Amino acid sequence: MGTNMHDHIVKSYDEEQKRLLNETLRMGEMAAAQLEAALDVVKRRDDKAAERIVANDDALDALEQEISHDVMKLALRGPMARDLREILAAIRVASDIERIGDYAANVAKRSTALNLAPPLPQVSGLHAIGTLAVQQLRDVLTAYRDSDVEAAQRIRDRDAEIDTAYTALFRELLTYMMEDARAITPCTHLLFMAKNIERVGDHATNIAENVWFLVKGEEQLPPRDKRDESNTVAP
Amino acid sequence: MGTNMHDHIVKSYDEEQKRLLNETLRMGEMAAAQLEAALDVVKRRDDKAAERIVANDDALDALEQEISHDVMKLALRGPMARDLREILAAIRVASDIERIGDYAANVAKRSTALNLAPPLPQVSGLHAIGTLAVQQLRDVLTAYRDSDVEAAQRIRDRDAEIDTAYTALFRELLTYMMEDARAITPCTHLLFMAKNIERVGDHATNIAENVWFLVKGEEQLPPRDKRDESNTVAP
Numbered sequence: 344m345g346t347n348m349h350d351h352i353v354k355s356y357d358e359e360q361k362r363l364l365n366e367t368l369r370m371g372e373m374a375a376a377q378l379e380a381a382l383d384v385v386k387r388r389d390d391k392a393a394e395r396i397v398a399n400d401d402a403l404d405a406l407e408q409e410i411s412h413d414v415m416k417l418a419l420r421g422p423m424a425r426d427l428r429e430i431l432a433a434i435r436v437a438s439d440i441e442r443i444g445d446y447a448a449n450v451a452k453r454s455t456a457l458n459l460a461p462p463l464p465q466v467s468g469l470h471a472i473g474t475l476a477v478q479q480l481r482d483v484l485t486a487y488r489d490s491d492v493e494a495a496q497r498i499r500d501r502d503a504e505i506d507t508a509y510t511a512l513f514r515e516l517l518t519y520m521m522e523d524a525r526a527i528t529p530c531t532h533l534l535f536m537a538k539n540i541e542r543v544g545d546h547a548t549n550i551a552e553n554v555w556f557l558v559k560g561e562e563q564l565p566p567r568d569k570r571d572e573s574n575t576v577a578p
Numbered sequence: 579m580g581t582n583m584h585d586h587i588v589k590s591y592d593e594e595q596k597r598l599l600n601e602t603l604r605m606g607e608m609a610a611a612q613l614e615a616a617l618d619v620v621k622r623r624d625d626k627a628a629e630r631i632v633a634n635d636d637a638l639d640a641l642e643q644e645i646s647h648d649v650m651k652l653a654l655r656g657p658m659a660r661d662l663r664e665i666l667a668a669i670r671v672a673s674d675i676e677r678i679g680d681y682a683a684n685v686a687k688r689s690t691a692l693n694l695a696p697p698l699p700q701v702s703g704l705h706a707i708g709t710l711a712v713q714q715l716r717d718v719l720t721a722y723r724d725s726d727v728e729a730a731q732r733i734r735d736r737d738a739e740i741d742t743a744y745t746a747l748f749r750e751l752l753t754y755m756m757e758d759a760r761a762i763t764p765c766t767h768l769l770f771m772a773k774n775i776e777r778v779g780d781h782a783t784n785i786a787e788n789v790w791f792l793v794k795g796e797e798q799l800p801p802r803d804k805r806d807e808s809n810t811v812a813p
Contacts, residue, residue, distance in 0.1 A: 412796060415666070421656035431650070434666070438673065453809045517766060521759045528752055528811065534766065535773070535809070561647060574688045574770070576763065 356420055360429055363413050364488070367433050367440070370406045371484040371550075374440045375477055377403070377447035378543060382473040385454045385466055385536070396451035403444035410437040428560065432553045436487060439546040439553075443480065446539040446546075453532045460529040465519065468512045469537055475505050476540050479547040487554050495554035498547065499567055505544035506571035512537050513573040541571060591655055595664055598648050599723070602668050602675070605641045606719040606785075609675045610712055612638070612682035613778060617708040620689045620701060620771070631686035638679035645672040663795065667788045671722060674781040674788075678715065681774040681781075688767045695764040700754065703747045704772055710740050711775050714782040722789050730789035733782065734802055740779035741806035747772050748808040776806060 377396055384392045414430045422430060450473075457463070479498060486494040513534065520530045548567075555564055589597075612631055619627045649665045657665060685708075692698070714733055721729040748769065755765045783802075790799055 411666075415662065415796075418653065418662055418666075419658060423654055427650065427653055431646075431653075431669070434669070435673070438670070449809060456810050456812060459812050517763055520755070520762050520766075524756045524759065527755050527762070531752060531755075531766070531769065532809070532811075534769075538770070561650075574684060574767070575691050576767075577691060577694050 356417070356422070356426070359413070359417055360426065363410065363417060363430065363433050366406065366410050366413065367437055368484055368488055370403060370410065370437060371440050371480065371487075373399075373403055373406065374443040374447060375480045375484070377444055378450070378473065378480070378540075379477050381447045381450040381454070382470055382477070384451055385457065386470060388454070388458045388462070390455045390458060393451040393454050397448045400444050400448040403441060407437045407441045410434070425557075428557050432487075432557045435553050436550050439549045443543050443546050446543050449539050450536045453536050456532050457529050460526070463519075463526065463529055463533060465512060465516055465530070465533055468508075468515065469533060469540070472505060472508045472512065472537060473540050475508065476543040476547065479505065479544055480550075483547045483550045483554070487550060487557075490554065490558050492555055492558045495551040496565070499551040502544045502548045502567075505541055509537055509541040510571060510573045510576075514576060517576065591652070591657070591661070594648070594652055595661065598645065598652065598665065598668050601641065601645055601648065602672055603719055603723055605638060605645065605672060606675050606715065606722075608638055608641070609678040609682060610715045610719070612679055613685070613708065613715070613775075614712050616682045616685040616689070617705050617712070619686055620692065621705060623689070623693045623697070625690045625693055628686040628689050632683045635679050635683040638676060642672045642676045645669070659795075660792075663792050667722075667792045671785050671788050674784045678778050678781050681778050684774050685771045688771050691767050692764050695761070698754075698761065698764055698768060700747060700751055700765070700768055703743075703750065704768060704775070707740060707743045707747065707772060708775050710743065711778040711782070714740065714779055715785075718782045718785045718789070722785060722792075725789065725793050727790055727793045730786040731800070734786040737779045737783045737802075740776055744772055744776040745806060745808045745811075749811060752811070 377399060380392070380396050383389075384396060410433060414434050417430050457466075479501060483495065483498045485491075486498060516530045516534050516537070520527050552564060555562075612634060615627070615631050618624075619631060645668060649669050652665050692701075714736060718730065718733045720726075721733060751765045751769050751772075755762050787799060790797075
């Protein structure tokens with residue numbers, strides 16, 4: 344082993360921790376961009392662009408690996424209290440973002456199946472819910488960056504809007520399928536795409552709860568509304 | 579603060595780590611039992627039992643909280659190498675199990691909507707995939723208990739069976755819906771229930787990958803088959 348100056352440069356814990364947060368935020372913004380691109384691709388019925396989104400998901404997975412690696416390195420320095428919560432939050436937030444990326448890729452993938460059938464009017468409803476979800480994600484990333492518990496709580500409460508819009512779209516799609524049997528397969532894909540987006544909202548909520556954990560530790564979270572009633576829609 | 583003997587009893591790190599593993603395994607078995615019960619409830623069309631399964635999910639969430647708490651306590655002791663990986667694996671595995679519990683509760687919840695319509699023949703297909711998923715989960719928990727990388731790899735490869743069965747059921751349900759518009763709503767619930775179970779398989783795979791991480795650290799995992807082709811089924 345060499346003994347030149349470079350061997351002795353150890354970055355400060357704070358610098359490494361800052362880097363971890365920035366990586367996680369960058370990963371979050373990549374997922375938001377992927378979801379936005381997926382919604383756009385559904386609207387434009389662009390199969391080529393859909394393939395690119397699916398391929399891009401690998402970059403998100405790689406970034407999660409990198410974050411795990413950095414968490415391991417930081418954990419070895421024996422962080423305590425808030426520092427420890429920072430790395431536990433980062434690992435959980437990265438895992439939520441990774442799932443959001445999967446959902447974006449899934450929306451893009453299913454769009455190519457949608458494009459084999461005539462355009463469905465409900466695509467605009469999907470777009471509306473998707474736009475809400477992208478906004479939730481961007482807002483919660485900002486709250487995470489700023490350790491802003493109040494903002495995180497407001498974002499968490501807003502998830503009910505996505506749930507309500509999802510349940511309405513679910514009902515609308517069922518009605519449409521009953522009226523036209525040829526629409527069943529594309530509508531089924533759209534149902535799953537809508538569900539994917541509703542799940543993005545749930546993961547944004549998880550991130551909001553990690554902001555709480557980061558700042559407040561193990562103090563109990565206040566209760567929350569949950570309005571997805573689609574799973575009890577009667578035949 | 580008292581100074582009697584009990585204050586001085588500090589459990590050994592190994593004991594605490596063993597306790598963490600056992601808690602995680604117990605949580606995993608609870609999730610397997612919940613999923614099994616959910617499949618049974620779908621078959622028997624038992625709304626009361628379905629409600630109990632949904633209510634039981636809180637116990638799993640509480641156990642995940644407890645595991646997070648124990649991970650925090652262990653992390654404060656500054657574990658390294660394998661010990662550090664043990665706690666990182668525990669936190670990830672507990673999060674996968676928590677999701678599996680959610681899927682089991684979701685299957686139970688949707689079963690009450692199914693029971694408002696005449697029985698569907700495809701319920702037996704759902705039961706078959708569900709049984710595979712329960713087996714995958716129990717097997718991967720055993721591999722996790724034993725740090726058995728080879729068993730974990732075999733379980734990971736077996737996930738393709740669930741994906742193939744899910745894609746077949748997906749196609750069958752679409753055909754059925756096209757033949758009978760009255761079956762659309764219950765079939766849609768069944769589609770989502772099947773998707774939930776397919777996701778259980780994915781989470782069992784995640785657990786298998788954590789067994790790899792536990793034993794091999796950051797060494798690259800070998801590639802894996804993925805056979806869920808339902809998201810590109812053509813109209």
